[in-house]
Amino acid sequence: MPRATSGATPQPPPPRPLTDFGRRLAARREDLGLTWDDVATRAGAASTYIQYLEERPAAPDASTLRRVAAALETTVEELTGATMDQPPGRGMALRDAGLAELDEAECRALLSSHGVGRIGVLTPEGPAVVPVNYQTVDGAIAFRTALGRVPAFAAGSEVAFEVDHIDDVFSEGWSVMAVGTARAVTEEPLVRRLEAEAPTSPWAGGQRDLWLSIAPSRLTGRRIVSPWSTTEG
16 A cells, blocks of 8 residues: 655646746846735835736736836836837936946856856857856856857857846946966866756757856956946846
8 A cells, every 4th residue: 555645735836927928027126125915015016916927828908017027126118028129228327327347256246147148259260259148156157059150169269258137228238357377177077067057958959958157257247337337147
């Protein structure tokens, strides 16, 4: 007879957003560290309605869209995807904005975790800059590629790797550049660790089984700030 197990019944995972609008809303809310209640209070709406907007197909009116966008410190265009094919940085420049240098600790904090960065390499056809999904492991930058792809030419060479963030709503942003020699990761234990800890598959798809890592020998960064800015990280 099977042994009875104790403990609470496993709960199903929460529903994931079904629409592009719902995904953008949820991502922005989570990026700001807000709950449904927080957004509802800011927008003057019910918490259950904010949850509904994320998880179910919905057609909020223009007034609701403006309130929700304001609550999330963004724009209606950003939430609805109207700016998806436009480059960032189209907002108006801040009056009296300044450029602040970031120290190494700040650069590492901004670079940490994972995201999308750009690597500058020299290829047989000339210089190239391409985006890659990356993660950080023990202070090094790691990303996947494949032989023959542009990022693969980084192996054995000194390269530049850049990550940035642009906030069009507040006309602020930051950038961090790491310089170091890239190498192919061949140690099986490290490869397995990278595979296990990879937060996502490469967005571009396809088979990418060559791992490269960059141990930065130089880190520099800058942030655009306003006189009243209190943004940290």
